[in-house]
Amino acid sequence: xxxxxxxxxxxxxxxxxxxxxxxxxxxxxxxxxxxxxxxxxxxxxxxxxxxxxxxxxxxxxxxxxxxxxxxxxxxxxxxxxxxxxxxxxxxxxxxxxxxxxxxxxxxxxxxxxxxxxxxxxxxxxxxxxxxxxxxxxxxxxxxxxxxxxxxxxxxxxxxxxxxxxxxxxxxxxxxxxxxxxxxxxxxxxxxxxxxxxxxxxxxxxxxxxxxxxxxxxxxxxxxxxxxxxxxxxxxxxxxxxxxxxxxxxxxxxxxxxxxxxxxxxxxxxxxxxxxxxxxxxxxxxxxxxxxxxxxxxxxxxxxxxxxxxxxxxxxxxxxxxxxxxxxxxxxxxxxxxxxxxxxx
Numbered sequence: 001x002x003x004x005x006x007x008x009x010x011x012x013x014x015x016x017x018x019x020x021x022x023x024x025x026x027x028x029x030x031x032x033x034x035x036x037x038x039x040x041x042x043x044x045x046x047x048x049x050x051x052x053x054x055x056x057x058x059x060x061x062x063x064x065x066x067x068x069x070x071x072x073x074x075x076x077x078x079x080x081x082x083x084x085x086x087x088x089x090x091x092x093x094x095x096x097x098x099x100x101x102x103x104x105x106x107x108x109x110x111x112x113x114x115x116x117x118x119x120x121x122x123x124x125x126x127x128x129x130x131x132x133x134x135x136x137x138x139x140x141x142x143x144x145x146x147x148x149x150x151x152x153x154x155x156x157x158x159x160x161x162x163x164x165x166x167x168x169x170x171x172x173x174x175x176x177x178x179x180x181x182x183x184x185x186x187x188x189x190x191x192x193x194x195x196x197x198x199x200x201x202x203x204x205x206x207x208x209x210x211x212x213x214x215x216x217x218x219x220x221x222x223x224x225x226x227x228x229x230x231x232x233x234x235x236x237x238x239x240x241x242x243x244x245x246x247x248x249x250x251x252x253x254x255x256x257x258x259x260x261x262x263x264x265x266x267x268x269x270x271x272x273x274x275x276x277x278x279x280x281x282x283x284x285x286x287x288x289x290x291x292x293x294x295x296x297x298x299x300x301x302x303x304x305x306x307x308x309x310x311x312x313x314x315x316x317x318x319x320x321x322x323x324x325x326x327x328x329x330x331x332x333x334x335x336x337x338x339x340x341x342x343x344x
Contacts, residue, residue: 033058212241
Protein backbone atom coordinates (compact mmCIF):
# COMPACT_ATOMS: atom_id res chain seq x y z
CA UNK A 1 0.00 0.00 0.00
CA UNK A 2 2.83 2.41 0.91
CA UNK A 3 4.61 1.71 -2.38
CA UNK A 4 1.38 2.34 -4.29
CA UNK A 5 0.89 5.77 -2.67
CA UNK A 6 4.59 6.61 -3.11
CA UNK A 7 4.31 5.86 -6.84
CA UNK A 8 1.35 8.23 -7.11
CA UNK A 9 3.27 10.99 -5.33
CA UNK A 10 6.28 10.57 -7.59
CA UNK A 11 4.06 10.79 -10.68
CA UNK A 12 2.44 13.93 -9.33
CA UNK A 13 5.83 15.52 -8.65
CA UNK A 14 6.88 14.69 -12.20
CA UNK A 15 3.77 16.41 -13.55
CA UNK A 16 4.44 19.54 -11.50
CA UNK A 17 8.05 19.68 -12.72
CA UNK A 18 6.95 19.29 -16.34
CA UNK A 19 4.35 22.02 -16.02
CA UNK A 20 6.71 24.46 -14.29
CA UNK A 21 9.42 23.84 -16.89
CA UNK A 22 7.03 24.55 -19.76
CA UNK A 23 5.70 27.72 -18.14
CA UNK A 24 9.24 29.02 -17.74
CA UNK A 25 9.83 28.83 -21.49
CA UNK A 26 8.17 30.30 -24.56
CA UNK A 27 6.68 26.95 -25.54
CA UNK A 28 2.95 26.40 -25.94
CA UNK A 29 1.77 24.39 -22.94
CA UNK A 30 -1.55 23.33 -21.51
CA UNK A 31 -2.63 21.77 -18.21
CA UNK A 32 -6.16 20.32 -18.17
CA UNK A 33 -8.09 17.53 -16.49
CA UNK A 34 -11.38 16.44 -14.97
CA UNK A 35 -13.11 14.90 -11.95
CA UNK A 36 -15.81 12.27 -12.51
CA UNK A 37 -18.22 11.10 -9.77
CA UNK A 38 -21.57 9.30 -9.81
CA UNK A 39 -24.46 7.68 -7.97
CA UNK A 40 -25.46 4.26 -9.32
CA UNK A 41 -28.60 2.24 -8.59
CA UNK A 42 -29.11 -1.29 -9.90
CA UNK A 43 -32.34 -3.24 -9.44
CA UNK A 44 -30.35 -6.19 -8.09
CA UNK A 45 -29.39 -4.21 -4.98
CA UNK A 46 -31.67 -2.44 -2.45
CA UNK A 47 -29.64 0.77 -2.19
CA UNK A 48 -27.64 2.95 -4.54
CA UNK A 49 -23.92 3.59 -4.29
CA UNK A 50 -21.80 6.73 -4.58
CA UNK A 51 -18.58 6.48 -6.59
CA UNK A 52 -15.59 8.68 -7.26
CA UNK A 53 -14.86 7.15 -10.65
CA UNK A 54 -11.82 9.01 -11.90
CA UNK A 55 -9.59 12.03 -11.46
CA UNK A 56 -7.35 12.92 -14.38
CA UNK A 57 -4.68 15.55 -15.02
CA UNK A 58 -3.41 16.10 -18.58
CA UNK A 59 -0.23 17.91 -19.56
CA UNK A 60 0.51 18.94 -23.15
CA UNK A 61 3.53 20.84 -24.43
CA UNK A 62 4.23 21.87 -28.03
CA UNK A 63 7.67 23.29 -28.58
CA UNK A 64 6.99 23.93 -32.29
CA UNK A 65 4.43 22.99 -34.97
CA UNK A 66 6.46 19.81 -35.49
CA UNK A 67 6.97 18.45 -31.97
CA UNK A 68 4.48 17.64 -29.21
CA UNK A 69 4.52 15.74 -25.92
CA UNK A 70 1.46 14.73 -23.90
CA UNK A 71 1.00 12.91 -20.60
CA UNK A 72 -2.33 12.00 -18.94
CA UNK A 73 -2.17 10.88 -15.31
CA UNK A 74 -5.32 9.33 -13.80
CA UNK A 75 -6.59 8.08 -10.48
CA UNK A 76 -9.16 5.33 -11.16
CA UNK A 77 -11.35 3.74 -8.49
CA UNK A 78 -10.91 -0.05 -8.19
CA UNK A 79 -13.23 -1.13 -5.37
CA UNK A 80 -11.74 0.04 -2.09
CA UNK A 81 -8.45 0.90 -3.79
CA UNK A 82 -7.45 3.77 -6.07
CA UNK A 83 -5.25 2.80 -8.98
CA UNK A 84 -2.76 5.46 -10.08
CA UNK A 85 -1.75 5.01 -13.69
CA UNK A 86 -0.68 6.76 -16.87
CA UNK A 87 -3.51 6.68 -19.40
CA UNK A 88 -1.45 8.31 -22.15
CA UNK A 89 2.15 9.45 -22.48
CA UNK A 90 3.53 9.99 -25.94
CA UNK A 91 5.76 12.14 -28.14
CA UNK A 92 4.89 13.16 -31.71
CA UNK A 93 7.04 14.53 -34.51
CA UNK A 94 5.71 15.77 -37.88
CA UNK A 95 8.07 15.65 -40.84
CA UNK A 96 7.15 18.32 -43.36
CA UNK A 97 3.39 18.77 -43.58
CA UNK A 98 2.38 15.13 -43.93
CA UNK A 99 3.97 12.36 -41.90
CA UNK A 100 3.47 12.28 -38.11
CA UNK A 101 5.33 9.74 -35.97
CA UNK A 102 4.04 9.03 -32.44
CA UNK A 103 5.82 6.92 -29.83
CA UNK A 104 4.59 5.97 -26.35
CA UNK A 105 1.19 5.10 -24.86
CA UNK A 106 -1.94 6.44 -26.56
CA UNK A 107 -5.70 5.89 -26.80
CA UNK A 108 -6.46 3.13 -29.30
CA UNK A 109 -7.43 4.75 -32.65
CA UNK A 110 -10.39 2.43 -33.22
CA UNK A 111 -14.13 2.58 -32.53
CA UNK A 112 -16.91 5.13 -32.17
CA UNK A 113 -17.01 6.00 -28.47
CA UNK A 114 -14.52 8.17 -26.61
CA UNK A 115 -12.55 7.00 -23.57
CA UNK A 116 -13.11 9.71 -20.92
CA UNK A 117 -16.34 10.84 -19.24
CA UNK A 118 -16.30 14.53 -20.36
CA UNK A 119 -16.17 13.41 -24.03
CA UNK A 120 -19.07 10.95 -23.75
CA UNK A 121 -22.78 11.53 -24.45
CA UNK A 122 -23.89 9.05 -21.76
CA UNK A 123 -22.62 7.59 -18.48
CA UNK A 124 -21.66 4.09 -19.68
CA UNK A 125 -19.86 2.60 -22.64
CA UNK A 126 -21.52 0.26 -25.12
CA UNK A 127 -20.97 -3.51 -25.13
CA UNK A 128 -18.82 -3.19 -28.26
CA UNK A 129 -16.45 -0.82 -26.44
CA UNK A 130 -16.19 -3.03 -23.34
CA UNK A 131 -15.77 -6.40 -25.06
CA UNK A 132 -14.70 -5.83 -28.67
CA UNK A 133 -11.98 -3.15 -28.54
CA UNK A 134 -8.78 -2.17 -26.72
CA UNK A 135 -8.66 1.10 -24.76
CA UNK A 136 -4.95 2.05 -24.79
CA UNK A 137 -1.90 0.85 -26.69
CA UNK A 138 1.84 1.06 -26.04
CA UNK A 139 3.82 1.32 -29.26
CA UNK A 140 4.19 3.63 -32.24
CA UNK A 141 1.97 5.05 -34.97
CA UNK A 142 2.54 6.75 -38.32
CA UNK A 143 -0.21 8.99 -39.72
CA UNK A 144 -0.65 11.22 -42.74
CA UNK A 145 -3.49 13.02 -44.57
CA UNK A 146 -4.48 11.82 -48.04
CA UNK A 147 -5.81 14.96 -49.65
CA UNK A 148 -8.33 17.29 -47.99
CA UNK A 149 -10.78 14.63 -46.74
CA UNK A 150 -9.03 11.28 -46.23
CA UNK A 151 -6.38 10.17 -43.73
CA UNK A 152 -4.43 7.01 -43.01
CA UNK A 153 -2.87 5.75 -39.77
CA UNK A 154 -0.86 2.59 -39.08
CA UNK A 155 0.56 1.36 -35.77
CA UNK A 156 2.37 -1.43 -33.98
CA UNK A 157 1.99 -2.15 -30.25
CA UNK A 158 2.58 -4.63 -27.45
CA UNK A 159 -1.02 -5.84 -27.51
CA UNK A 160 -4.45 -4.89 -26.18
CA UNK A 161 -4.05 -2.72 -23.06
CA UNK A 162 -0.59 -4.12 -22.35
CA UNK A 163 2.41 -2.09 -21.19
CA UNK A 164 4.87 -4.92 -21.79
CA UNK A 165 5.09 -8.07 -23.86
CA UNK A 166 7.02 -11.34 -23.50
CA UNK A 167 5.88 -13.47 -26.46
CA UNK A 168 8.10 -11.68 -29.00
CA UNK A 169 5.25 -10.87 -31.40
CA UNK A 170 3.75 -7.44 -32.06
CA UNK A 171 0.14 -6.51 -32.65
CA UNK A 172 -0.48 -4.42 -35.78
CA UNK A 173 -3.35 -2.16 -36.75
CA UNK A 174 -4.50 0.75 -38.84
CA UNK A 175 -7.36 3.08 -39.66
CA UNK A 176 -8.52 4.62 -42.93
CA UNK A 177 -10.73 7.66 -42.32
CA UNK A 178 -12.84 10.28 -44.06
CA UNK A 179 -14.11 13.63 -42.72
CA UNK A 180 -16.11 16.32 -44.50
CA UNK A 181 -18.77 18.82 -43.40
CA UNK A 182 -19.95 17.00 -40.28
CA UNK A 183 -19.73 13.51 -41.78
CA UNK A 184 -17.02 11.15 -40.55
CA UNK A 185 -16.35 7.47 -41.03
CA UNK A 186 -13.44 5.17 -40.38
CA UNK A 187 -12.52 1.58 -41.13
CA UNK A 188 -10.09 -0.01 -38.66
CA UNK A 189 -8.31 -3.33 -38.24
CA UNK A 190 -6.16 -4.68 -35.43
CA UNK A 191 -4.54 -8.13 -35.37
CA UNK A 192 -1.77 -9.94 -33.57
CA UNK A 193 -0.62 -12.69 -31.27
CA UNK A 194 -1.65 -11.82 -27.71
CA UNK A 195 -0.73 -13.04 -24.24
CA UNK A 196 -3.27 -14.12 -21.63
CA UNK A 197 -5.43 -11.13 -20.68
CA UNK A 198 -5.00 -9.36 -17.36
CA UNK A 199 -7.44 -10.30 -14.58
CA UNK A 200 -8.86 -6.75 -14.60
CA UNK A 201 -9.97 -7.13 -18.23
CA UNK A 202 -13.68 -8.02 -18.59
CA UNK A 203 -12.95 -10.57 -21.32
CA UNK A 204 -12.33 -14.06 -19.82
CA UNK A 205 -9.22 -15.89 -20.99
CA UNK A 206 -8.92 -18.97 -18.81
CA UNK A 207 -9.55 -21.46 -21.63
CA UNK A 208 -7.61 -19.65 -24.37
CA UNK A 209 -4.17 -20.84 -23.30
CA UNK A 210 -1.07 -18.71 -22.68
CA UNK A 211 -1.21 -17.09 -26.14
CA UNK A 212 -3.84 -16.58 -28.82
CA UNK A 213 -4.24 -14.66 -32.08
CA UNK A 214 -6.96 -12.00 -32.15
CA UNK A 215 -8.22 -10.03 -35.15
CA UNK A 216 -10.89 -7.31 -35.20
CA UNK A 217 -12.50 -5.36 -38.04
CA UNK A 218 -14.38 -2.21 -37.03
CA UNK A 219 -16.40 0.40 -38.94
CA UNK A 220 -17.55 3.64 -37.26
CA UNK A 221 -19.78 6.40 -38.68
CA UNK A 222 -20.68 9.83 -37.27
CA UNK A 223 -22.88 12.54 -38.76
CA UNK A 224 -23.56 15.93 -37.08
CA UNK A 225 -25.82 18.73 -38.33
CA UNK A 226 -28.31 21.28 -36.95
CA UNK A 227 -28.21 19.96 -33.39
CA UNK A 228 -28.48 16.28 -34.40
CA UNK A 229 -25.78 13.64 -33.98
CA UNK A 230 -26.21 10.22 -35.59
CA UNK A 231 -23.64 7.52 -34.95
CA UNK A 232 -23.04 3.84 -35.53
CA UNK A 233 -20.42 1.13 -35.26
CA UNK A 234 -20.04 -2.44 -36.50
CA UNK A 235 -17.48 -4.71 -34.86
CA UNK A 236 -16.42 -8.19 -35.97
CA UNK A 237 -13.77 -10.25 -34.20
CA UNK A 238 -12.07 -13.62 -34.21
CA UNK A 239 -9.83 -15.33 -31.66
CA UNK A 240 -7.68 -18.36 -32.52
CA UNK A 241 -6.53 -19.84 -29.19
CA UNK A 242 -3.41 -21.88 -28.55
CA UNK A 243 -5.71 -24.85 -28.07
CA UNK A 244 -9.25 -25.56 -29.17
CA UNK A 245 -11.41 -24.06 -31.91
CA UNK A 246 -11.57 -20.44 -33.00
CA UNK A 247 -14.11 -18.08 -31.43
CA UNK A 248 -16.12 -15.46 -33.27
CA UNK A 249 -18.18 -12.48 -32.20
CA UNK A 250 -20.10 -9.65 -33.85
CA UNK A 251 -21.48 -6.47 -32.34
CA UNK A 252 -22.91 -3.12 -33.32
CA UNK A 253 -24.30 0.08 -31.84
CA UNK A 254 -26.67 2.78 -33.07
CA UNK A 255 -26.85 6.19 -31.40
CA UNK A 256 -28.95 9.30 -31.91
CA UNK A 257 -28.49 12.54 -30.00
CA UNK A 258 -30.42 15.79 -30.05
CA UNK A 259 -28.92 19.05 -28.77
CA UNK A 260 -31.95 21.15 -27.80
CA UNK A 261 -29.91 24.20 -26.83
CA UNK A 262 -26.53 25.14 -25.36
CA UNK A 263 -27.21 23.44 -22.03
CA UNK A 264 -29.45 20.41 -22.65
CA UNK A 265 -29.32 17.32 -24.87
CA UNK A 266 -30.76 13.81 -25.05
CA UNK A 267 -28.98 10.62 -26.18
CA UNK A 268 -30.50 7.25 -27.06
CA UNK A 269 -28.30 4.24 -27.82
CA UNK A 270 -28.94 0.63 -28.74
CA UNK A 271 -26.13 -1.90 -28.84
CA UNK A 272 -25.95 -5.62 -29.49
CA UNK A 273 -23.17 -8.16 -28.93
CA UNK A 274 -23.45 -11.70 -30.30
CA UNK A 275 -20.84 -13.76 -28.45
CA UNK A 276 -21.16 -16.72 -30.81
CA UNK A 277 -18.57 -18.99 -29.19
CA UNK A 278 -18.33 -17.83 -25.57
CA UNK A 279 -15.37 -15.47 -25.90
CA UNK A 280 -16.65 -12.38 -24.07
CA UNK A 281 -19.29 -13.73 -21.67
CA UNK A 282 -19.34 -16.88 -19.60
CA UNK A 283 -21.65 -19.42 -21.29
CA UNK A 284 -24.83 -20.25 -19.36
CA UNK A 285 -25.55 -23.96 -19.24
CA UNK A 286 -22.83 -24.47 -21.83
CA UNK A 287 -24.59 -22.15 -24.29
CA UNK A 288 -23.16 -18.77 -25.47
CA UNK A 289 -24.92 -15.47 -24.93
CA UNK A 290 -26.35 -12.72 -27.07
CA UNK A 291 -26.62 -9.47 -25.14
CA UNK A 292 -28.37 -6.18 -25.88
CA UNK A 293 -28.36 -2.86 -24.07
CA UNK A 294 -30.82 0.03 -24.40
CA UNK A 295 -29.68 3.37 -22.97
CA UNK A 296 -31.42 6.74 -22.62
CA UNK A 297 -29.41 9.65 -21.20
CA UNK A 298 -30.35 13.33 -20.91
CA UNK A 299 -27.34 15.62 -20.41
CA UNK A 300 -27.16 19.09 -18.84
CA UNK A 301 -24.41 21.72 -18.89
CA UNK A 302 -24.57 23.27 -15.41
CA UNK A 303 -21.69 25.69 -15.94
CA UNK A 304 -18.61 26.02 -18.10
CA UNK A 305 -16.91 22.61 -17.98
CA UNK A 306 -19.53 21.21 -15.55
CA UNK A 307 -21.73 18.46 -17.02
CA UNK A 308 -24.46 16.27 -15.56
CA UNK A 309 -25.73 13.01 -17.07
CA UNK A 310 -28.76 10.99 -15.94
CA UNK A 311 -28.73 7.55 -17.57
CA UNK A 312 -31.29 4.75 -17.63
CA UNK A 313 -29.85 1.51 -19.00
CA UNK A 314 -31.38 -1.94 -19.47
CA UNK A 315 -29.14 -4.92 -20.31
CA UNK A 316 -30.79 -8.02 -21.80
CA UNK A 317 -29.44 -11.52 -22.46
CA UNK A 318 -30.91 -14.56 -24.18
CA UNK A 319 -29.78 -16.52 -21.09
CA UNK A 320 -30.36 -15.95 -17.37
CA UNK A 321 -27.04 -14.13 -16.99
CA UNK A 322 -28.04 -11.68 -14.22
CA UNK A 323 -29.49 -11.89 -10.71
CA UNK A 324 -32.38 -9.93 -9.15
CA UNK A 325 -32.46 -8.51 -5.63
CA UNK A 326 -33.68 -11.89 -4.29
CA UNK A 327 -30.69 -13.68 -5.79
CA UNK A 328 -32.69 -15.43 -8.50
CA UNK A 329 -31.37 -15.74 -12.04
CA UNK A 330 -32.91 -13.42 -14.61
CA UNK A 331 -32.33 -12.36 -18.21
CA UNK A 332 -32.25 -8.60 -17.61
CA UNK A 333 -30.64 -5.93 -15.46
CA UNK A 334 -31.63 -2.27 -15.08
CA UNK A 335 -29.24 0.45 -13.93
CA UNK A 336 -29.80 4.14 -13.16
CA UNK A 337 -26.71 6.37 -13.10
CA UNK A 338 -26.47 10.06 -12.16
CA UNK A 339 -23.04 11.36 -13.05
CA UNK A 340 -21.24 14.68 -12.69
CA UNK A 341 -17.99 15.56 -14.44
CA UNK A 342 -16.05 18.80 -14.13
CA UNK A 343 -13.39 19.65 -16.68
CA UNK A 344 -10.71 22.30 -16.15
